[in-house]
Amino acid sequence: MKIAIGCDHGGYELKKKILKYLDEHGYRYSDYGCSSSTESVDYPDIAFPIAEAVASGKYDRGILVCGTGIGVSICANRVRGVRCALCGDPVSAELTRKHNNSNVLALGGRIIGSEVAKEIVSKWLTTEFEGGRHERRLTKIANYTSGSYNSDVSSHGSSHSSGHHSIHSSSGMHGSRSGAHSHHSDSSSYSDSSK
Ligand code: RB5
Numbered sequence: 001m002k003i004a005i006g007c008d009h010g011g012y013e014l015k016k017k018i019l020k021y022l023d024e025h026g027y028r029y030s031d032y033g034c035s036s037s038t039e040s041v042d043y044p045d046i047a048f049p050i051a052e053a054v055a056s057g058k059y060d061r062g063i064l065v066c067g068t069g070i071g072v073s074i075c076a077n078r079v080r081g082v083r084c085a086l087c088g089d090p091v092s093a094e095l096t097r098k099h100n101n102s103n104v105l106a107l108g109g110r111i112i113g114s115e116v117a118k119e120i121v122s123k124w125l126t127t128e129f130e131g132g133r134h135e136r137r138l139t140k141i142a143n144y145t146s147g148s149y150n151s152d153v154s155s156h157g158s159s160h161s162s163g164h165h166s167i168h169s170s171s172g173m174h175g176s177r178s179g180a181h182s183h184h185s186d187s188s189s190y191s192d193s194s195k
Pocket of ligand 1: 008010072
């Protein structure tokens with residue numbers, strides 16, 4: 001597995017610890033910088049090249065670290081083909097591999113400690129995608145990006161319902177599929193982890 005890793009100044013200290021972990025466990029990686037916690041670097045200048053390198057297939061995975069992990073994850077998720085997961089715990093790291101097949105991991109260097117970060121990286125690098133029903137959902141994400149998204153949920157934007165999402169018709173979406181069964185994404189689907 002080939003990994004691209006990078007950080008801004010806010011993520012530099014944590015990145016150093018992760019590099020040590022990768023070395024100790026025999027992972028191959030390229031370090032895209034930066035190389036200081038005191039010289040300010042704009043996180044998009046690190047996040048976009050890594051996200052693009054992963055999307056192009058040059059690397060299998062990317063690891064991005066900034067102060068919160070939020071800035072780099074916003075950038076990475078704007079690159080087509082990238083599914084970036086901001087993780088603050090190993091359970092999320094495991095589940096985002098199993099369910100989202102995330103190919104970029106974002107970490108907050110000013111938020112989590114290095115031991116937790118190493119556990120997150122370990123889970124994230126060693127857990128396989130489960131496929132199955134999750135593949136269908138990833139296809140929907142890819143379709144949204146390419147302007148051919150179709151929803152199975154027929155109640156978008158209905159004003160009388162509470163708690164349901166409204167999806168706006170932008171970027172060439174085709175709207176609800178006619179004849180789709182009326183299934184609402186209520187709490188019952190989230191409480192059952194097998195769905
Ligand atoms: C840099 O100060 C900080 O804004 C950055 O590391 C990151 O936290 C942004 O999301």
